[in-house]
Amino acid sequence: MRVSQIMERRIKVVVGKLGLDGHDRGAKVIARALSEAGMEVVYTGLRQTPEQLVKAVIQEDADVLGISILSGAHMELVGEVMRIMGQRGVRDVTVIVGGIIPSSDVEKMKSIGVDEVFPPGTKLDDVVKFVQAKVSEKRGRLFERASI
Amino acid sequence: MSELLSKALAGDELSIGRLITEVENLGTRSYDYVDKLMKLGGKAHVVGVTGPQGVGKSSLINALALLASSKGMRVAILTVDPSSPLTSGSFMGNRIRMTGLEKVFIRSLATRGFSGGVGVHASLSIEIMDGLGFDLILLETVGAGQVDTDVMHVAHTVIVVLAPGVGDEVQALKSGLMEIGHIYVINKSDLPEALKLEDNVKFVLSLKESEWTPKVVKVSALKGEGVDQLYQVLQQHREWLNDSGRREVLVKRRRKLLELLLLKMAEDSVRSAIRSSYVTQEFTEGKIGLKEAIEKLKMVMPR
Numbered sequence: 001m002r003v004s005q006i007m008e009r010r011i012k013v014v015v016g017k018l019g020l021d022g023h024d025r026g027a028k029v030i031a032r033a034l035s036e037a038g039m040e041v042v043y044t045g046l047r048q049t050p051e052q053l054v055k056a057v058i059q060e061d062a063d064v065l066g067i068s069i070l071s072g073a074h075m076e077l078v079g080e081v082m083r084i085m086g087q088r089g090v091r092d093v094t095v096i097v098g099g100i101i102p103s104s105d106v107e108k109m110k111s112i113g114v115d116e117v118f119p120p121g122t123k124l125d126d127v128v129k130f131v132q133a134k135v136s137e138k139r140g141r142l143f144e145r146a147s148i
Numbered sequence: 149m150s151e152l153l154s155k156a157l158a159g160d161e162l163s164i165g166r167l168i169t170e171v172e173n174l175g176t177r178s179y180d181y182v183d184k185l186m187k188l189g190g191k192a193h194v195v196g197v198t199g200p201q202g203v204g205k206s207s208l209i210n211a212l213a214l215l216a217s218s219k220g221m222r223v224a225i226l227t228v229d230p231s232s233p234l235t236s237g238s239f240m241g242n243r244i245r246m247t248g249l250e251k252v253f254i255r256s257l258a259t260r261g262f263s264g265g266v267g268v269h270a271s272l273s274i275e276i277m278d279g280l281g282f283d284l285i286l287l288e289t290v291g292a293g294q295v296d297t298d299v300m301h302v303a304h305t306v307i308v309v310l311a312p313g314v315g316d317e318v319q320a321l322k323s324g325l326m327e328i329g330h331i332y333v334i335n336k337s338d339l340p341e342a343l344k345l346e347d348n349v350k351f352v353l354s355l356k357e358s359e360w361t362p363k364v365v366k367v368s369a370l371k372g373e374g375v376d377q378l379y380q381v382l383q384q385h386r387e388w389l390n391d392s393g394r395r396e397v398l399v400k401r402r403r404k405l406l407e408l409l410l411l412k413m414a415e416d417s418v419r420s421a422i423r424s425s426y427v428t429q430e431f432t433e434g435k436i437g438l439k440e441a442i443e444k445l446k447m448v449m450p451r
Binding site: 009010012031032034035036037038039040041042043044045046055056058059060061088089090 | 161162164165166168169173231232235236237238239240241243244250253254255256258260
């Protein structure tokens, strides 16, 4: 038997709600869409702290972190997530953010390491395609490194 | 020893997470890791938590993990969710009910085509966590019915969780779940129907004799009631399984691991043998009958 037949590498995603607002429909819809696209999605639920989300990413060895945030505190909270990830040596994770993000903040989010911001009304299919493309790109890099 | 393995042994969570990914993907190096860790393992108390959907397995595990880790135990939680047979994706929501577990390592695993409620990936992950020195491994199976009883082969202690309303049909469960538990938890014990459920469970359990008399514990995982008692019963069962008993469970667990892995390999190669032969096509086009198709498939099937 060829090794490739039994090797299965799937895309693992952690989706969570950052901050104190209690609306998680958007996050659940995204999580569902990604799982229906064949990904293994861990949904962490409401009111996660940056620390909790990063811990989930580390323990689940996620390829993707999807953050939903509606509270307006996205710069602080997502910034904190990115800072903790950097501190713990978490690299090659695709970070996507959804929710209410003013368009003027999108570039700022990207400058701190967020891969893409999806505003309300984004087609689910676009999110799926973005994630698939980004993860293959990052995995290519990951495999070349071949250290661990 | 590889860098990944030594970092994981030193407790680096990033490396532990990656190690489990390696075994989940059944990657080439993963068997090496498992071999090395199996030599170090065999000490952890593996507790399987099973029961129908919606009875509160995750909340119960959360409460147990909190208590155990407050007593200084190093705790790992492995939680298994079904993969969709259509898309092979999985929506895993057990982490939602697990909070306050800063010192606990939690990993969600998808069944990836395995039935039986556990699967090869969870079996391998148990070996990993055991070898890495975790004291208590809590394994949450998929919401189980009568046939999802693999947990009895991989765990030292099986906790069957039931709750009023969901597990009322105890009679219907007796041929599966009601035979494998060492401890039966009546969760959501604050609900009025809990007493009736407890009576029913005790009745069904009384019909069968075994060396270890299964214990029934009432718990309200949300309120934190009965968790202390459950923890004590858990320790009792561990003590009851003396050294030779634990050894026996370990042997059974590793045999099951190999069986699951072989079944997986066999299934994969049967599928590819069938896919690459023309027999299916000939049969579906009506060129050959069922009898001939089976004869021909036997020829292409690996021995």
